[in-house]
Amino acid sequence: MKTDSLFYNIFRQFPFIFFALLGIPAETTNQYEFTSQEVKQLSFRLDGLFLPINPNSQLPFYIVEVQFQPDPNLYYRLFAELFIYLRQYQPPHPWQLVVIYPNRQTERENNIHFQEMLALPNLTRIYIDELSTTETASLPIKLLKLIVEPENTAPDLARELAAQVRTEIPNVTVRDSLIELLETIVVYKLPQKSREEIAAMFNLSDLKKTRVYQEIQAEVQAEAQAEIAKIQAEAQEAKQREKATILRLVSLGLSTEQIATAIDLPLAEVEATIAEAEQN
Numbered sequence: 001m002k003t004d005s006l007f008y009n010i011f012r013q014f015p016f017i018f019f020a021l022l023g024i025p026a027e028t029t030n031q032y033e034f035t036s037q038e039v040k041q042l043s044f045r046l047d048g049l050f051l052p053i054n055p056n057s058q059l060p061f062y063i064v065e066v067q068f069q070p071d072p073n074l075y076y077r078l079f080a081e082l083f084i085y086l087r088q089y090q091p092p093h094p095w096q097l098v099v100i101y102p103n104r105q106t107e108r109e110n111n112i113h114f115q116e117m118l119a120l121p122n123l124t125r126i127y128i129d130e131l132s133t134t135e136t137a138s139l140p141i142k143l144l145k146l147i148v149e150p151e152n153t154a155p156d157l158a159r160e161l162a163a164q165v166r167t168e169i170p171n172v173t174v175r176d177s178l179i180e181l182l183e184t185i186v187v188y189k190l191p192q193k194s195r196e197e198i199a200a201m202f203n204l205s206d207l208k209k210t211r212v213y214q215e216i217q218a219e220v221q222a223e224a225q226a227e228i229a230k231i232q233a234e235a236q237e238a239k240q241r242e243k244a245t246i247l248r249l250v251s252l253g254l255s256t257e258q259i260a261t262a263i264d265l266p267l268a269e270v271e272a273t274i275a276e277a278e279q280n
Contacts, residue, residue: 032059
């Protein structure tokens with residue numbers, strides 16, 4: 001799973017985490033819908049878009065961009081998408097751009113063209129590794145920090161977060177969903193971890209019952225079935241080639257014994273192939 005897709009899935013399922021990044025109270029979440037929207041010119045798509053669900057013109061809409069790889073063209077694309085979107089939809093709300101980086105080194109500012117625009121109050125740039133101690137004490141921010149946590153310390157942070165979720169989240173449905181999110185992040189970050197190790201990490205008696213494990217198993221089974229189908233198709237093709245070779249050698253006047261010796265097949269198999277062809 002790509003990192004940006006993981007972030008967008010988190011914001012879609014737990015939008016309050018996005019507003020926690022901006023220091024905005026979780027209650028604000030109820031005033032927004034997270035979506036994506038196509039900008040028709042040049043086939044742009046805004047993958048992260050928080051739109052107000054009521055007509056209050058004081059509420060901004062947020063375009064969210066998660067950027068974990070250096071991209072010197074990012075701001076060219078991002079500002080182009082913004083202004084084409086404004087022209088096309090003319091939303092009755094002020095705009096805000098939020099760009100999320102793992103660290104400052106990933107950003108490519110291009111001050112020649114965008115220095116003034118990057119200083120606008122409408123643009124917020126978040127560097128996850130620079131979030132303050134107070135911010136990272138927050139459970140939602142810790143969840144995002146886990147995505148960029150070094151592999152050697154990620155298991156400890158995941159265990160800490162699982163305990164914090166169980167302690168701080170009274171709603172059973174939300175609590176289970178957050179535990180599943182933790183599982184997803186750990187599987188994404190640490191694919192070498194075994195089922196038993198992940199189960200122990202989250203104090204789960206049976207990881208097989210969790211949605212994340214079931215989804216992974218479904219993917220593995222689908223891949224296995226596809227591989228079996230491929231092998232079967234290749235075997236069938238090989239069988240057809242073998243049959244064609246036998247019949248071609250028959251047409252050249254070779255005996256069944258000579259054909260079996262030439263292509264290293266049991267005599268009975270060669271005879272059965274010839275008999276089948278004669279019947280058809």
